[in-house]
Amino acid sequence: MTDAARTTTAPLAEPTARPRTVALRPFGLDGARTGPISAVTGFLLIAVWFLVSHYRLVTPLFLPAPGEVAAQFIAILEDGYAGATLGEHVSASLLRILAAALIAASLGIPLGLAMGLNRWAKGVLDTPIEFYWPLPPLAYLPLMIIWLGIGEVSKIALLTLAMFAPICLSAQAGLRSLPIERVNAALSLGATRWQLFRAIVLPSALPEILTGLRIAIGVGWSTLVAAELIAATRGIGFMIMSASHFLATDVVFVGIGIIAAWAFAFSYGMRLLESWLVPWKGKT
């Protein structure tokens, strides 16, 4: 036997339980689990909150104790706030956000796609959209009220404007990301213009559109307080603003908690919607 043959039959490692598996050294997070760390962080933040309020390190006017906030939440849940039940406040806000999202999506998606396809649509619509969308909604809130009154219309219009831009821009981005080979492939398979749009363009743009929708929902929640700033009698944003006038910090905390919970639920729902509608995202 030669040396070379012997090396191939070198004694194998002991057949222990399981060999040490390895992977390429990652850069950045690379999908590492962060859930437990986040949970512990949340727990610690609440613990700090407890301690700070327990030892009165901050006056309760600025930072109410967790117990007070919980008690206030239950009180509002049972007795309502400012003449309306908690359910009415929440549903008023939800209705505004959902109505605005529906309007913004049904305008933003077709207009964004049109802007990606047509020179005139892009040329005409680009000017007003590029002008208004960097503006903070609070800046044009007074105009909404002057033009549309103090009812629901101005509130929904404000939210719609805030949500329209990200949806419209994402629909354009979706069209830009469409590879020309995919279009050519469809045309050489005999697609008509409409078939091309329905079978290729729209589904190709859908992942970007859904991302835009998710951003828009987030923008909607962050604009909600502004929308309910003036002449509202219902809504979570109204509740917060109203409570702040009476320095009812615990109510403000309850309102913030409710908005955070709903915003989180919406964001989670959008993620579910994405995994249902565009399961192929990132797998091409």
Next chain:
Amino acid sequence: MLRVQNASVFFPGRDGGVIHALDRASLDIDANSVVVALGASGCGKSTLLNAIAGFLPLSDGRITLDGQPVERPGADRGVVFQKDTLLPWKSVLDNVALGLDFAGLPLRERRDRAAELLRLVGLEGFAKSAPHELSGGMRQRVGIARALATDPKILLMDEPFGALDSLTREQMQELLIDVWARTGKRIFFITHSIEEALFLGTTVVVMSPRPGRIVARFDLDFVRRFAAERDVRAILSDPAFGDLHNRIRDLVHRPHHATVHRGETLQ
């Protein structure tokens, strides 16, 4: 017959100049033939294919398919791209059936036809898979099946195996010959591999860059021999194969001089 007559293409260049991408190319693709365009990058072979597919208008010249001028893309010319263009949201079966969907065939019918084509390319077990679950070679098989589904008059293949590893590539070449032998489709195939050109083409046109031009044309029978005998080694070890390989290599590497010096089969 697909006929390309004096096709020229100019692209806009920098500083107001023009790039002469294709210079008076003429080409006939008869029934049951595989015409392979071979050349280095920039020689205009993809430009020629894009023009035949109808993706690119000609600056000058004309292309006709069975007498009808080619002006736009259409289902009478099936295209297989180098990069796979499968739709990630559709199953393999529905990707193959896409052209039949556009043609308005009922669901049952198009699924039956697509399943038949998947058998032809050896993917019968993958009808329900998603494209991203397949390897590169398998995706190109789906691409071939999809292009065949609408029963085109010609199959246009733009370096379809260029991105595959060499082992998969050999399998795909044999598969393509099988498909060709069984369907009798005429094929226009682009490659920069001399061996692939010799192995697949009933006709090989050699192209040279700047301006893109057809400089030589060879009529071969290796592909028919392979279809009949299925003996790769006999073909690769044939002295004629090696000889042609060397001659074409010279043409590709020194195209301008070679055009002048070689008497045979030049255009």
